[in-house]
Amino acid sequence: MEIFLKLLKWVFSSKQAPAAQESPPPPVVQPELVPAAETPKPGPAPLTRADLLKGRDKQYAADFTQEISDNLDKLLIILNKLQAAYGKRLPISSGWRPPAVNEATSNAAKKSNHLKGLAVDIADADGDFMRWCLSNLELMKELGVWFEDFRWTPTWTHCQIVPPGSGRRVYVPSTAPAPAPTRWAGTYDQKFD
Numbered sequence: 001m002e003i004f005l006k007l008l009k010w011v012f013s014s015k016q017a018p019a020a021q022e023s024p025p026p027p028v029v030q031p032e033l034v035p036a037a038e039t040p041k042p043g044p045a046p047l048t049r050a051d052l053l054k055g056r057d058k059q060y061a062a063d064f065t066q067e068i069s070d071n072l073d074k075l076l077i078i079l080n081k082l083q084a085a086y087g088k089r090l091p092i093s094s095g096w097r098p099p100a101v102n103e104a105t106s107n108a109a110k111k112s113n114h115l116k117g118l119a120v121d122i123a124d125a126d127g128d129f130m131r132w133c134l135s136n137l138e139l140m141k142e143l144g145v146w147f148e149d150f151r152w153t154p155t156w157t158h159c160q161i162v163p164p165g166s167g168r169r170v171y172v173p174s175t176a177p178a179p180a181p182t183r184w185a186g187t188y189d190q191k192f193d
């Protein structure tokens with residue numbers, strides 16, 4: 001009996017031995033678990049303070065206050081959320097404007113929010129960004145972004161992170177006639193104000 005058991009053990013171990021030497025099977029990758037579709041596409045590089053300053057903090061150092069610097073930081077955070085949602089680079093044509101630059105800017109408001117680092121102009125000649133903003137007003141409300149009426153900004157889109165006096169999400173910035181009256185129909189849902 002004992003011999004039989006030993007024999008059985010030997011048979012068993014000799015059968016097992018080669019199996020143990022086999023390399024383990026490759027892990028089974030279930031295709032539905034591979035997050036290919038969820039891999040985020042590389043988006044545009046985040047905008048920086050330099051994009052908003054364009055060297056003016058050095059050139060106009062006396063005008064560049066801590067308050068403006070703090071405002072630009074807040075603006076930048078919102079702007080990068082905006083850009084990430086838009087998915088395309090936002091070309092900044094004007095960020096912070098010291099008084100001398102603002103005065104030299106045609107059609108610039110005397111108390112422009114650009115002076116305080118609270119506004120930015122995005123180059124937008126084809127109106128693509130404008131249309132995207134208008135179809136995402138819920139997000140604009142959530143982020144706290146207001147716009148000058150697009151008929152007053154022919155080739156750019158003005159965004160600011162403080163509400164205008166009227167509280168309108170899109171507001172008329174001037175008493176002068178609109179330079180681009182056909183750029184926008186002029187209406188949007190007032191629930192976004």
Ligand SMILES: [Zn+2]
Pocket residue numbers: 114119120121158159
């Ligand atoms: Zn502007």
